Amino acid sequence: MNFSESLKKNRDFRNVYQQGKSYANRYLVMYVMNNDLNKNRVGISVSKKIGNSIVRHRITRLIRESYRLNEDKFLCGYDIVIISRIGANGRSFREIESALIHLGNLQRIIDG
Numbered sequence: 175m176n177f178s179e180s181l182k183k184n185r186d187f188r189n190v191y192q193q194g195k196s197y198a199n200r201y202l203v204m205y206v207m208n209n210d211l212n213k214n215r216v217g218i219s220v221s222k223k224i225g226n227s228i229v230r231h232r233i234t235r236l237i238r239e240s241y242r243l244n245e246d247k248f249l250c251g252y253d254i255v256i257i258s259r260i261g262a263n264g265r266s267f268r269e270i271e272s273a274l275i276h277l278g279n280l281q282r283i284i285d286g
Contacts, residue, residue, distance in 0.1 A: 177250055178241075181217030190217070190255045197280040201262040201270060202237070204277040205255040213250055216241060220258040233258050233270070240271040247275075249283045 181187060194207035209215060218237050220230040237256055241248075248254075256277075262270060278284040 177245055177248075178214040178216050181215045181253060181255065186215070186253065187217055187219070187255055190253045194253065194255070195281065197277050198259070199273050199276055201259055201265060201273040202277055203257040203259060204274075204281060205257070206281045206283055207253045209251060209253045211251060214245075214248060215253045217253075217255045218258075219255065224258055224260060224263055229263060230258075233262050236262075236265075236267055236270045237274065240267065240274045244271070244275060244278075247284050247286070248278060249285055252283055254283075 181190070190205045190207045194205040196203060196205045198204070218234050220233050220237075222230070224230055224233060237258065241256070256274070262273075275284065
């Protein structure tokens with residue numbers, strides 16, 4: 175991820191939840207907040223409700239790879255938290271990627 179870092183601290187996640195704007199679709203929820211930096215910070219959250227650790231890690235990898243491949247389309251300067259919903263369980267890479275791009279368009283953080 176060239177233009178991005180990971181959000182790791184609990185307080186950063188809470189800050190985005192409280193002050194950010196959220197949109198959701200069938201598979202994902204995306205919170206976005208302006209961070210006044212020249213890069214994006216991305217956090218991914220997959221709850222235990224989704225399934226066991228194998229399922230959760232698979233969904234995390236799908237979301238991370240979807241973002242990585244489309245990173246150049248996203249505008250810089252945002253904290254982004256992506257939360258998986260139960261419907262994401264068993265979905266293909268293309269479905270997760272499509273859901274991520276859809277939410278980016280709703281948030282108006284995708285260029286073009």
